[in-house]
Amino acid sequence: MKDGKPIIGFIGLGVMGNSMASNILKGGYDLVVYNRTKSKGDNLVAQGAEWRDDPAGVARESDIIISMVGYPDDVEEIYFGENGIIKNIKRDGIVVDMTTSRPSLAKKIYEEAKKKGVYSLDAPVSGGDIGARNGVLSIMVGGDEKIFKRVLPVFRLMGKNIVWQGAAGAGQHTKMCNQIAIAGNMMGVCETMAYARKSGLDPERVLESIETGAAGSWSLSNLAPRMIKGDFEPGFYVKHFIKDMNIALSEAENMNLDTPALKLAKSLYDELEKQGKGSCGTQVLYKLIDG
Template sequence: MDKKNIGFIGLGVMGSPMAQNLVKHQYNVKGWNRTQIDRAAPLCDRTLVTQALENGVKIVSTIEDAVKDADFVCICVSDVPDVNEVIFGEDGIVHFAKPETIIIDFSTIGTQAVKEINDKLRSNGLHFMDAPVSGGDIGAQNGTLTIMVGGDDRDFQTSLPIFQAMGKNIVHCGSIGNGQAVKLCNQVLASIHMMAICEAMELAKTLNIDPDLMIKVCSTGAAGSWALTNLAPKVASSDFAPGFMIKHILKDLRLVTESLENQTLPATDLATQMFQSVAELGGATQGTQAMIRAYQK
């Protein structure tokens, strides 16, 4: 029988559009989020949870309701404690999921955490894969995410249609934890790219060059990147609305540091300092492109 029932835990900036894309691909999705719907809120104030509801995700009030009949459970929350709580907490997934359910964690929580979670879930008769994503809110909305998967090959093949409903570049990176390892490398690149964008933007301003002209020309050459194409225009227009929040990149860079053994990454350390500087200016919930504020103090 075709497995179509999915429980989706975490309907935020990334999780909400990801769940909606599953509905578009004919999956039956029950979603749970810590912040519930405020049905009295005006349309302009409706949350991402409400958007998911309006686009076919059945919103439920407990994790039990989301996962008890699910063939797959997807998780998209913030940090290690959040993942552990929704899985192993008093009302967590492990108490209600059917035997052999495949649990897919799209969060970025580092290699050690997912290995520990995998061991616990396997001992409870459940399957687990780490599948962190890249592509920001734009990729989540368009179903074009890069998804880096760690886990058993059979579980990967079984889950591949689910990944394809949400992403464009799906890569099985190997065993549990390898998806996280590749994602942390991605975050190092993304952080340093943002620093380079900000410094190029500051140089263009000093040299009286239109930032949009700089972006247009440099995007076509050796300096071109996803970040330059998608985030640099936001830097130029001071649009700091979050596609990926500074507090989340700081969490990811903390995981990078925790992964290192007697080693330093100087450029990554500097990028961390720049993001931290903006967080201290009140920008923790702004997008990573708000790093430019650290250059404008």
């Protein structure tokens, strides 16, 4: 603690993590950061953050450690590796994994943290690069409610819609609900924009008419304009969306739940990855549909 505020550690400074960490820094917290590619943290260090060379260095100096990495395997490595968080964190520390990951892994982190006298939350987010930059992410949280309340002031620097969902793993399950809804919606948004163009309409004018009606959605308002402009830079990577859909499909299968729309969306995004578009934004699905 410093000046009554916990020292925050942040691991994972990619498209979203960098903006999230920056908002914490702007909120007046001391920040310690690590990322596999050091240059991605240069802007934060220039703003006053302290760099450490591995997750262990972050863990030893932080009261609350936030992770925002790419894949469940990355989460496993930074939490349970020799230079990982769990082996090096201080007693009574709090770990918050904001990566979209497996609910079972969130429960594992919770249990292993508990053995060390440490608290754990799983808190995946939605809102893409725009939401991260503007500090208006939706944050879905699993873990002990009393720990959620302790971290809430930090969450409020990154998001606006912040909801405690229940026990460990509940945040990740909620994120799977979010991704299933997006998967189906993205197909509809891309087909809509392709239809508008091929029918000779002005896509921007079509968007003006439909985005505030029953067809309205975050993807329509935020990603359709990018499709119209031919902007397929990542706010959220295709490859990460495929990872999320794989998790959702696996969890649904475990619950004997059939998800045909999710399966179709996954097959389309698999085709995009085969075409070498895994590092594009999810809105690149428009190109596949429009032909």
